[in-house]
Amino acid sequence: MTKEEQLIERFRQRVPSRHRGLRVGIGDDAAVLEPAEGKEWVITTDAFLENVHFLRKVHPPEAAGYKALARATSDIAAMGARARYFFLTFGFPDDLAGAWLGDFLEGMARAARRFNLTLAGGDTTKYPVVVASLTVLGEIDRGRAILRSGARPGDLLCVSGRLGQAELGLRLVQRKLHKRKLWAGLLKKQFYPEPRLKLGEWLAAHRVASSMIDTSDGLSTDLGHICNASGVGAIVWASKIPAVKVPPSLRLSALDPLEMALNGGEDYELLFTVRKRFASRLPHKVAGIPIAVIGEITGPGRILLEDADGQTKPLLPKGWDPFRGR
Amino acid sequence: MTKEEQLIERFRQRVPSRHRGLRVGIGDDAAVLEPAEGKEWVITTDAFLENVHFLRKVHPPEAAGYKALARATSDIAAMGARARYFFLTFGFPDDLAGAWLGDFLEGMARAARRFNLTLAGGDTTKYPVVVASLTVLGEIDRGRAILRSGARPGDLLCVSGRLGQAELGLRLVQRKLHKRKLWAGLLKKQFYPEPRLKLGEWLAAHRVASSMIDTSDGLSTDLGHICNASGVGAIVWASKIPAVKVPPSLRLSALDPLEMALNGGEDYELLFTVRKRFASRLPHKVAGIPIAVIGEITGPGRILLEDADGQTKPLLPKGWDPFRGR
Numbered sequence: 151m152t153k154e155e156q157l158i159e160r161f162r163q164r165v166p167s168r169h170r171g172l173r174v175g176i177g178d179d180a181a182v183l184e185p186a187e188g189k190e191w192v193i194t195t196d197a198f199l200e201n202v203h204f205l206r207k208v209h210p211p212e213a214a215g216y217k218a219l220a221r222a223t224s225d226i227a228a229m230g231a232r233a234r235y236f237f238l239t240f241g242f243p244d245d246l247a248g249a250w251l252g253d254f255l256e257g258m259a260r261a262a263r264r265f266n267l268t269l270a271g272g273d274t275t276k277y278p279v280v281v282a283s284l285t286v287l288g289e290i291d292r293g294r295a296i297l298r299s300g301a302r303p304g305d306l307l308c309v310s311g312r313l314g315q316a317e318l319g320l321r322l323v324q325r326k327l328h329k330r331k332l333w334a335g336l337l338k339k340q341f342y343p344e345p346r347l348k349l350g351e352w353l354a355a356h357r358v359a360s361s362m363i364d365t366s367d368g369l370s371t372d373l374g375h376i377c378n379a380s381g382v383g384a385i386v387w388a389s390k391i392p393a394v395k396v397p398p399s400l401r402l403s404a405l406d407p408l409e410m411a412l413n414g415g416e417d418y419e420l421l422f423t424v425r426k427r428f429a430s431r432l433p434h435k436v437a438g439i440p441i442a443v444i445g446e447i448t449g450p451g452r453i454l455l456e457d458a459d460g461q462t463k464p465l466l467p468k469g470w471d472p473f474r475g476r
Numbered sequence: 477m478t479k480e481e482q483l484i485e486r487f488r489q490r491v492p493s494r495h496r497g498l499r500v501g502i503g504d505d506a507a508v509l510e511p512a513e514g515k516e517w518v519i520t521t522d523a524f525l526e527n528v529h530f531l532r533k534v535h536p537p538e539a540a541g542y543k544a545l546a547r548a549t550s551d552i553a554a555m556g557a558r559a560r561y562f563f564l565t566f567g568f569p570d571d572l573a574g575a576w577l578g579d580f581l582e583g584m585a586r587a588a589r590r591f592n593l594t595l596a597g598g599d600t601t602k603y604p605v606v607v608a609s610l611t612v613l614g615e616i617d618r619g620r621a622i623l624r625s626g627a628r629p630g631d632l633l634c635v636s637g638r639l640g641q642a643e644l645g646l647r648l649v650q651r652k653l654h655k656r657k658l659w660a661g662l663l664k665k666q667f668y669p670e671p672r673l674k675l676g677e678w679l680a681a682h683r684v685a686s687s688m689i690d691t692s693d694g695l696s697t698d699l700g701h702i703c704n705a706s707g708v709g710a711i712v713w714a715s716k717i718p719a720v721k722v723p724p725s726l727r728l729s730a731l732d733p734l735e736m737a738l739n740g741g742e743d744y745e746l747l748f749t750v751r752k753r754f755a756s757r758l759p760h761k762v763a764g765i766p767i768a769v770i771g772e773i774t775g776p777g778r779i780l781l782e783d784a785d786g787q788t789k790p791l792l793p794k795g796w797d798p799f800r801g802r
Contacts (some may be wrong), residue, residue: 152697152700152793152797152799153797153799154797154798154799155701155704157799173516173621174621174623177624177705178555178623178624178625178705179520179551179554179555179624179688179689179690180518180519180520180551180552180554180555180557180614181518181519181520182516182517182518182519182555182616182621183516183517183518183519184516184618185511185515185516185517189511190499190508190509190510190511191508191509191511191517192506192507192508192509193506193507193508193509193563193596193597193611193613194505194506194507194563194597195563195564195565195597195598195599195609195611196565196599197565197566197567197599197600197601197607197609199567199601199603199607202567202601202602202603225505225506226506228505228506229504229505229506229508231506237519237520237521237611238521239521239522239523239565239609240523241523241525241528241607244799247799270519271519271520271521272521273521273522273523273609274523274798274799275523275525275528275798275799276528276798276799277525277528281523281525281567281607283521283523283565283599283609283611285519285521285563285609285611287519288506290508292510295499295500295506295508297500297504298503298504298505299504362505363505364505371478374478375481378481379503379504467478471478471479471480472480472600472601472602473478473479473480473483473570473573473600473601473602
């Protein structure tokens with residue numbers, strides 16, 4: 151066996167890699183997949199690069215492996231699809247091939263089991279920094295994928311979970327407070343994000359959502375993506391946004407919950423729109439995840455933020471843009 | 477539009493990105509693909525990293541873009557499938573966003589048109605070095621994919637094209653001879669490799685090949701992959717190998733055609749096996765590409781190289797192994 155073959159064998163043993171629809175998996179030139187009757191494939195690819203998407207000194211290897219797969223899988227949730235297979239392209243330094251890699255694979259395997267994903271293939275090589283690309287495939291009934299482009303004026307704007315939690319974790323890291331046990335719980339969303347697969351599937355199966363995106367870049371930017379794709383505007387009610395709770399002991403001036411909820415990235419919650427006549431079909435929770443109505447889609451134009459006094463101002467896209475930085 | 481959206485628009489305009497089976501392409505959270513009746517999907521992912529898979533000072537950006545896609549697509553050819561869609565995960569330095577990126581995309585677009593590939597999605601980010609991952613999807617009639625594992629004792633061992641050409645190009649680069657116009661033709665295989673899609677499809681459609689791989693790592697290593705997967709050994713006849721032709725003016729001691737043909741990587745030719753009783757079905761050329769019979773599959777055991785005098789010695793895997801280097 152070449153060293154590469156030995157490494158591939160290690161991946162195969164650690165991460166779930168067998169599934170009935172996978173005719174040929176890891177170890178050949180390519181994987182062979184049998185499509186299920188009446189289904190479409192939903193496919194996404196996502197970079198996971200050291201110093202951009204994770205910091206080796208901050209993120210434990212187990213969290214890095216988990217997060218790499220969770221981020222990519224969130225795009226499958228955002229289409230309303232069921233997660234099925236993934237591929238990993240992976241470069242890493244030789245000296246990480248021992249314990250670090252073992253923990254990384256352990257985290258990735260845990261995520262794969264949690265999201266029902268099977269590793270179907272990939273490519274590995276030596277590299278001075280950790281660079282990964284995840285390709286995730288999901289399945290959905292024909293014509294049921296929920297696109298960004300389906301929002302119409304009058305639709306309600308909804309979001310799952312709580313916004314700004316991953317950003318709070320990031321701020322703790324930036325202030326080097328992340329190692330304090332007291333605040334370990336506040337890092338969970340930053341280290342182990344949770345793609346909302348069950349909610350996405352529920353919305354697609356019940357045809358409740360007219361458009362959807364995951365909040366990977368931040369509400370202000372991701373809502374912009376929906377509005378651009380749909381040719382609409384929106385108004386967001388600040389008081390309705392389920393913003394991150396900042397513990398009193400952390401209430402420093404620059405930790406504004408609303409600002410973190412609007413512009414913080416990496417929450418991987420689902421932001422979606424619902425025709426008003428279907429509003430009654432929308433439960434308060436799906437699979438234990440709360441859903442909040444936070445605004446309304448308007449005619450083409452600007453995206454506005456309305457405060458508790460009814461004052462509005464433009465909501466500018468201040469979330470993550472990989473080519474602008476912050 | 478965010479800067480990322482502007483960049484994605486640039487990709488969309490340069491590279492073919494529409495196809496009837498692609499229900500949702502670039503610009504949503506994920507792509508949506510409709511599988512064709514009776515077909516299986518063949519999927520591969522391939523890293524393309526600066527300083528490992530290409531050198532920015534050596535490979536023109538147009539060649540880098542072409543080669544990135546050609547390398548990955550070769551895995552589709554190696555299964556006998558038809559190339560359909562691809563995804564690009566791409567990180568690159570800010571200062572390459574102008575002319576370099578334009579030329580890179582031009583090369584990739586040219587490869588996409590040549591291989592009949594449609595860009596279905598991807599992910600881009602700023603990064604200090606150029607790091608890319610290509611995911612390529614192909615289609616094949618159910619059950620027709622040609623695997624590495626089907627070789628049986630007695631099968632003939634065949635290879636397309638000429639081996640060692642890409643390695644010769646690499647040696648010229650290493651000796652800084654690649655800028656001489658006289659030898660520009662010798663660099664073609666190194667800069668613009670050609671996945672043998674038509675030959676692969678022909679072999680699958682006519683059920684001629686019992687096993688197949690592409691020579692990405694080098695004959696000695698890739699034949700090892702087939703033998704491992706099939707549980708067989710092999711004998712290779714040195715005199716039958718279609719080795720690269722080294723011009724007399726370049727006949728330096730370390731440019732041994734046979735050695736380059738055995739261990740040089742990146743030729744992306746097809747190495748396959750054929751049951752002896754089907755040998756008559758095998759033409760000398762398919763789609764203009766010559767096919768040579770270079771050996772025979774034997775029972776489990778070693779891989780041997782037999783010279784013109786009938787002397788044999790073990791053929792060790794001395795091709796490319798990303799975790800060993802050379």
